[in-house]
Amino acid sequence: MSGQETHDLEARDPDSVVDNSVTAGDLLVILRHAPHGSSWLREGLDTALVAAAFGQRVTLLFAGEGVLALLTGQTAGPLGQKGTHGVIDMLAMYDIDTLMVDGRALKSRGLCTDDLMLPVTLVEADGVVSLLQSHRLVLNF
Amino acid sequence: MASSEIYRYLSIENREIGLDPEGFLVDMGDWSPAVAEALAAEEGRILTEDHWEVIEVLRDFYSRYEMAPAMRPLVKSVGLALGAEKGKSLHLMRLFPDSPAKVGARLAGLPKPANCL
Numbered sequence: 321m322s323g324q325e326t327h328d329l330e331a332r333d334p335d336s337v338v339d340n341s342v343t344a345g346d347l348l349v350i351l352r353h354a355p356h357g358s359s360w361l362r363e364g365l366d367t368a369l370v371a372a373a374f375g376q377r378v379t380l381l382f383a384g385e386g387v388l389a390l391l392t393g394q395t396a397g398p399l400g401q402k403g404t405h406g407v408i409d410m411l412a413m414y415d416i417d418t419l420m421v422d423g424r425a426l427k428s429r430g431l432c433t434d435d436l437m438l439p440v441t442l443v444e445a446d447g448v449v450s451l452l453q454s455h456r457l458v459l460n461f
Numbered sequence: 462m463a464s465s466e467i468y469r470y471l472s473i474e475n476r477e478i479g480l481d482p483e484g485f486l487v488d489m490g491d492w493s494p495a496v497a498e499a500l501a502a503e504e505g506r507i508l509t510e511d512h513w514e515v516i517e518v519l520r521d522f523y524s525r526y527e528m529a530p531a532m533r534p535l536v537k538s539v540g541l542a543l544g545a546e547k548g549k550s551l552h553l554m555r556l557f558p559d560s561p562a563k564v565g566a567r568l569a570g571l572p573k574p575a576n577c578l
Binding site for chain 1: 533
């Protein structure tokens with residue numbers, strides 16, 4: 321993983337650069353499910369929004385299938401249900417801007433940060449451990 | 462969230478607008494500026510230019526994110542759209558006393574904000 325890539329997005333936004341310092345906050349929400357198919361992702365995002373509305377510092381970790389939540393070009397589901405991309409887009413309005421992505425989950429799906437709709441910070445295995453340690457509360461979805 | 466059950470009707474422009482028990486529109490498509498004025502009148506409010514621009518921010522927020530904002534994001538989006546001077550909870554409290562996110566969402570024809578405090 322390299323923070324030196326020449327992608328415009330990465331060059332423009334310092335948030336997307338790999339950051340080895342410990343990210344601390346009140347609540348860490350781990351999202352491990354893809355959009356649609358189940359309500360896990362939406363439930364996790366809703367929880368994060370509620371916490372943020374109450375002024376908690378929230379960090380999101382997209383792991384496993386959860387990384388798919390960040391893909392660009394999403395639409396509503398075939399049954400016309402709302403997608404989760406609107407919520408992802410809205411996170412900044414709730415001051416949730418610490419978005420961590422499990423780098424291995426991204427890579428193993430043939431994806432890179434350019435495929436994602438928001439700037440994120442990549443974490444590797446050790447980084448996940450310190451993320452878990454640096455949050456008072458961890459919720460798994 | 463708005464309930465889908467019509468609790469009472471608001472008569473306006475020869476139309477019967479369905480409202481839920483908390484006075485939110487059951488069908489968002491019923492909204493018009495005249496409906497907003499009638500809803501405001503029910504609460505004894507008269508909508509001024511300052512109210513309308515916030516209502517517009519609320520409707521933009523919903524059309525973009527498909528969700529009515531809670532107080533914090535409402536303050537933030539008003540600040541972004543109308544300038545820092547207006548992006549203050551004090552300004553919104555003055556315009557929509559008690560609960561700006563909830564009162565504003567109702568007048569803007571949006572569902573009740575899910576994370577409303």
